Amino acid sequence: MSGHGFHVHGPHDHAVEHAAHGSDTFSNNIAVMTAVLATVGAMFGYQGGATQNDAALFKNNAAIEKTKAANSWNYYQAKSNKQNLAELAMVLPGVDPEKYKTDVARYKAEKDDIRKEAEALDKKADEWNHQSDTKMHQHHQWALATTAEQIAISLAAITLLTRKKWLMMGAYAVAAVGILLGVFAWLHIDPIGALLGAGAVAAH
Template sequence: MSGHGFHVHGPHDHAVEHAAHGSDKFSGNIAVMTAILATVGAMFGYQGGATQNDAALFKNNAAIDKTEAANRWNYYQAKSNKQNLAELAMTLPGADAERYKADVARYKTEKDGIKKDAEKWEASSAEWNQKSDAAMHQHHQWALATTAEQIAISLAAITLLTHKKWLQYTAYGVAAAGIGLGAFAWLHVDPIGALALKLGMGAAGH
C-alpha cells in the first residue's frame, strides 16, 4: 500500500510485469499478446458503450415521436367529436343545415390531415424503435467480444505462470473468437440469428 492508496492491477498488467522480469522468449511473446488483446478489448469496450448510448438515444426519440402521435390522435378525436355535433345539429328543427353541412365537410378535411400526421409520427416512432433494438443487439455483440478478450488475457496470465502450451493455444483460440465476434458486430452481421432463422425456415418446410 502506498501513500496514495491501493492500486489494483489487471491480468494484462501482471502479464507484462512478469515478462519484464523474465528473459525467456515465451514470456515475452505472451506479454506482447496480452498487450495487444488489452488494446483490442478496450476498443471493443468503447464500441459497446457507444452502441448502448445510441440505443438509449434512439429509444428516447421513439418515445418523443410516440407522444407526438398520441397528441395528434387526441386532436383527431376532438375534431371527430365536433363533426358528430355538427351532424347532429343538422337534424335539429330550425337549424341552418347548410352551415352545419359546411362545418362537417371542413372537419372531415381537417381530420384527414391530422390522421396523416399521426400516422407519420407513429411510423417515425416505430423506425426509431427498430434502430434502438438493432443498436442494443450490436451492443450485446460488442460486450461478448470484449468478454472473450478479457478471458483470453486471463488465460494468458495463467499461461505465464504455468508455461503450458495448451493454455497458450486456448488463449489464442478465445482471442480469435473474440476478434471474430467484434468483426461481426462491426459489419452488423448476426450469424447466430441467421442460423436460427435458417433452421426455423427448414423446420417449417418439413
C-alpha cells in the same frame, strides 16, 4: 493509491511485468499477446459504450415522436367529436341543415390532415425504435466480444504462471472468438439470427 507509494496491480499485470524483465521467448510472446488483446478489448469496449449510447438516444427520439403522435390522435378525436355534434345538429327539428353542412365538411378535411400527420409520427416512432433495437443488439455483440478478450487475457496470465501450452491454445482460441464477434458487430452481422433463419427455411 500510487500517490502514497502503494498501487494495486491486476493479476495479469504481475505476469506481464515478470515476462517483460525476463529473456524467455515463451513468456515474451504471451506478454505481447496480452498487450495486444488488452488494446483490442479496449477498442471493443469503446464501441460497445458508443452503441449503447446511440440506442438510448434513438429510444428517446422514439418516445418524443410517440408523444407527438398521441397529441395528434387526441386532436383528431376532438375534431371527430365536433363533426359528430354538427351532424347531429343537422337532423334536429327546426334547424337549417345547410348551416352545419360546411362545418361537417371542414371537420372531415381537417381530420384527414391530422390523421396523416399522426400516422407519419407513429411511423417515425417505429423507425426510431427499430434503430434503437438494432443498436442495442450490436451493443450486446460488442459486450460479448469484450468479455471474450478479457477471458483470453486471464488465460494468458495463467499460462505465464503455469507454463501450460494447452492454456495458451485456449487463450488463442477464446481471443479468436472474441475478434470474430467483434467483426460480426462491426459488419452488423447476426450469426445466431442467420442460423435460425436458415434452420427455419430448411424446416419448410
